[in-house]
Amino acid sequence: MKFICERGLLLKEIGIAQDVIQxxxxxxxxxxxxxxxRDETLVIKSTDMKVYFNTKIPVSVLExxxxxxxxEKFLHYLSNIPEGEVEFYQHDSKIEVKTxxxxxxxxxxxxxxxxxxxxxxxxxxxxxxxxxxxxxxxINHTVFAISDDETRYFMNGALFEKxxxxxxxxxxDGRRLAYIDHDVEAAVKDFSGVIIPSRILGxxxxxxxxxxxxxxSITDKKIFFRIGLxxxxxxxxxxxxxxxxxVIPESQVHIFTMSRLDVLDAxxxxxxxxxxxxxxxxxxxxxxxxxxxxxxxxxxxxxEEIPCVYEGDEVSIALNYRYLEEPFKAMAEDExxxxxxxxxxxxxxxxxxxxNFFHIVMPMQVD
Numbered sequence: 001m002k003f004i005c006e007r008g009l010l011l012k013e014i015g016i017a018q019d020v021i022q023x024x025x026x027x028x029x030x031x032x033x034x035x036x037x038r039d040e041t042l043v044i045k046s047t048d049m050k051v052y053f054n055t056k057i058p059v060s061v062l063e064x065x066x067x068x069x070x071x072e073k074f075l076h077y078l079s080n081i082p083e084g085e086v087e088f089y090q091h092d093s094k095i096e097v098k099t100x101x102x103x104x105x106x107x108x109x110x111x112x113x114x115x116x117x118x119x120x121x122x123x124x125x126x127x128x129x130x131x132x133x134x135x136x137x138x139i140n141h142t143v144f145a146i147s148d149d150e151t152r153y154f155m156n157g158a159l160f161e162k163x164x165x166x167x168x169x170x171x172x173d174g175r176r177l178a179y180i181d182h183d184v185e186a187a188v189k190d191f192s193g194v195i196i197p198s199r200i201l202g203x204x205x206x207x208x209x210x211x212x213x214x215x216x217s218i219t220d221k222k223i224f225f226r227i228g229l230x231x232x233x234x235x236x237x238x239x240x241x242x243x244x245x246x247v248i249p250e251s252q253v254h255i256f257t258m259s260r261l262d263v264l265d266a267x268x269x270x271x272x273x274x275x276x277x278x279x280x281x282x283x284x285x286x287x288x289x290x291x292x293x294x295x296x297x298x299x300x301x302x303x304e305e306i307p308c309v310y311e312g313d314e315v316s317i318a319l320n321y322r323y324l325e326e327p328f329k330a331m332a333e334d335e336x337x338x339x340x341x342x343x344x345x346x347x348x349x350x351x352x353x354x355x356n357f358f359h360i361v362m363p364m365q366v367d
Contacts, residue, residue, distance in 0.1 A: 001065025
């Protein structure tokens with residue numbers, strides 16, 4: 001096996017492949033990246049048995065063949081050599097990688113490609129397409145609300161389901177909930193709700209552009225994505241996702257609106273004085289505005305005044321500051337509205353005007 005390729009092109013794809021692998025024992029085939037050179041094309045694959053990645057790039061093939069190479073060392077070498085063409089040569093149980101411009105040669109042991117795991121794909125008719133910008137928006141508005149508590153593994157991902165003519169994505173960690181939907185613009189078969197792990201959602205968001213389509217297929221245990229020449233798949237999370245509909249308030253009579261950027265700017269300053277374990281900030285809401293305050297501690301406290309539109313009795317709401325900051329960062333709208341019925345019950349954060357998403361946050365005790 002022998003091929004020549006531009007270093008920059010190869011580096012990008014090997015970087016994605018290594019992200020899938022993460023860190024593993026050097027002697028494991030799962031620490032290796034699969035390479036196959038044929039018909040002026042290099043096929044690149046990697047997996048950790050939960051996430052699978054496959055892509056192809058154009059190369060100059062001098063000798064057909066396939067092998068696997070230890071991903072971490074291969075990536076490190078490519079990252080530290082200058083731009084230009086790189087020659088890859090595999091012979092016996094070793095591979096040599098060298099730059100053509102300078103005398104730099106990497107020699108690594110390889111493992112036979114027939115030891116690399118094989119993965120089947122669904123039939124073509126099981127795939128459906130949606131705009132990639134819509135799917136990225138769904139990830140953007142939910143991924144931060146996914147729980148990292150491994151004892152509640154069924155919340156370690158986002159629920160993805162089809163409801164009539166809409167695709168819905170929901171995430172919760174038990175203290176907040178993020179919801180977004182998008183109309184289905186093409187024929188999409190009905191499918192039961194599935195739980196997509198946060199890790200693959202992060203990868204798809206990172207590797208997708210903002211134009212074009214993403215192709216998706218869902219089976220009983222896996223989800224498959226195609227983005228251009230990239231193919232990803234992931235094992236789905238098994239378990240029963242919480243009944244999120246029970247959390248959504250039927251009616252909330254009080255509303256106040258404020259500038260999204262004003263809140264984010266104030267949170268930057270107030271968060272410096274927040275007690276890290278609780279993350280508690282106070283919102284004192286009145287017709288005069290919103291007073292954003294940190295808890296008083298040994299260092300002191302900090303208050304910020306933010307203009308708002310509100311009609312009602314003065315109230316104080318305690319929240320984890322991140323539960324305000326993260327949805328506000330996900331939004332792009334100038335104004336946001338906060339809906340509530342009682343300062344001790346769930347609040348709902350929505351854009352102004354209302355759109356296809358909202359965020360629900362449980363308040364903390366006002367001490």
